[in-house]
Amino acid sequence: MAQNTTIKDIARALGISKSTVSRALADRFDVKPETKRAVLEMAEKMHYRPNPFAQNLIKRRTKIIGVVVPEFVNSFFSRIIIQIQKVFEQEGFHVLITQCNESAEVERRNLQLLEESMVEGILISVTEKGRNTAYYQELIDNGTPLVFFNRASADVSAGKVVIDDYKWSFFAVEHLVNVRREMGQPMPRIMHFQGPSEIDLSALRYRGYADALRKHGLPVDSSLVIRCESITRDEGLRVMNRCIEQGLIPDALFGFNDPLAIGAMKALKHGGIQIPQQVSVMGFTESQSALVIEPMLSSVAQPLDKMGETAARMLLEKIENPSAADRTVVLEGLLHVRGSSDPRMLESE
């Protein structure tokens, strides 16, 4: 950060006042065109760069927004962030990205960090149900616009961009029921690897699962609902291995997310169990790896680009008009049926 030229330097070099320089630089109408040109030229020549801190101090704007995500090694949030950046950089905003490794404590620290940086708004996908709810509210009350995306806090009134997890879980499980019935199993036993209780979505996706079973006249058997402690491939592997040990082999599996489903597939394949002939597997939140595993994993894809862009625009609106109403936008998902659930899809892979 070398010491830069200031408007004072330009003023002195041109023998005019710094107010005029400031006006010329701001392209105001009340400056003689020649003066304007002279200033612009000199500014160029002297490599003038406005000092954003002096500007912010006056304008009371930072032109920075903050993003808080639970993780970003899974490409899911990375893709959303790319869109967010695209929107905000177009509007001259900087984007401060923080991630909290699924820790509510770090999430809180990140929010504080952003608050201290005087961000003009925050986009957040929450880590744990409830833990920082009061703090989200405090931020909003203190005048920082907040928009939730993907994982929202039910207890806070703010802009939200989500997909209907309940609905798409329902569809996913309905597909599993149908496909197993078409394979000649009228009463398929469908297992669910449930997400951790700290994540709101776990309950939602479970409800979709349970209601789909009920709709099709299948019992909701609690021994087929297994609570996972984390949502990684390793956990999926571990949990499914335990099931296999106990002789608990279902006809289909609906995983809370792709990594869990893929881990389970690994365990099943290792145990000599045929996918999808013996067990149909379905993930959620389609990942890169869904197309790598064999057979390819059926999953619910989410419109990540749209989610990022919608959330970004919503925040932008809130920043420009703080009294704008809080809206909740529900985006559609997309059920991708592949070989892991439906034998008919195997040939095309």
Place this chain on the structure above:
Amino acid sequence: MAQNTTIKDIARALGISKSTVSRALADRFDVKPETKRAVLEMAEKMHYRPNPFAQNLIKRRTKIIGVVVPEFVNSFFSRIIIQIQKVFEQEGFHVLITQCNESAEVERRNLQLLEESMVEGILISVTEKGRNTAYYQELIDNGTPLVFFNRASADVSAGKVVIDDYKWSFFAVEHLVNVRREMGQPMPRIMHFQGPSEIDLSALRYRGYADALRKHGLPVDSSLVIRCESITRDEGLRVMNRCIEQGLIPDALFGFNDPLAIGAMKALKHGGIQIPQQVSVMGFTESQSALVIEPMLSSVAQPLDKMGETAARMLLEKIENPSAADRTVVLEGLLHVRGSSDPRMLESE
């Protein structure tokens, strides 16, 4: 961004001068303990938050550093960034992250953006060979410390943290030669999917490949070296499919990176070719998917955490002492041999 309390407000509330408040807040020794306590209490009560812009304006520091990466959907850079953030947040810095989608033009814009934000330093992994070299140099000359990580620009003198791509490519290919010879092929034909010419590393990894062949008395056959246009799974699939069509089936394949290798595996498997019995496959820059594909992909893992931390500390050093010498740290890789290259590894999967 609500209008916050200022030190002036605190001073007025306490009937003292704002300098004293400032001193008390800065925890200076020359303030009466009671006064200090009173100020701190009042600050707390009034929800005082220092205005960073006023502070920066005086201190001439932004406490922001910028990161520029070519992409971050592949978890590779995400992991490095997490470490970078860890180091800098501990030191009270903010980290501005930008990604350029492998576009040199966007990279340049990002650098300008960071420069305008008056970042105190930049960590960069370059997108394209040569394209912005002059600009990197300009930034350094203008006093912005710059540290390259992973992909460095050979033409610029600056801190660098890399792995020895030549060496580890050499090892990777040597392994392929050995494993094929142990399988009874004295003169294995080893193919290389080369990275795009715009990436410096492409040439390095190719040299490692070629030299390993030479060392073991194998010819470097240019028909076995295929230049890829991008480095995605789809490209790997496309290129290998073309090879198969042409009846060009090697005994082993060394991919520029994991996605290319995985795409190739997909094509080979689809073509009914046995991995590793007929073709041994080796990737580079170990990815998540290496453990998902079957058989699991042999690859060279890079110490991402260490790379992030080392680069961050190097930049920190440069910021604190601009005259510090430019060092280049070469980190060790790790060759992970798995079932995609070595049949003996298949059982343990």
Place this chain on the structure above:
DNA sequence: CTGAAAGCGCTAACAT
């Protein structure tokens, strides 16, 4: 059209 002056919130001499 332009200059002088005030002030954004804060820190740092310089006084006392």
Place this chain on the structure above:
DNA sequence: ATGTTAGCGCTTTCAG
């Protein structure tokens, strides 16, 4: 130990 003053770089009245 505290108050006074000046000033960081910029914008914005207010005069002319």
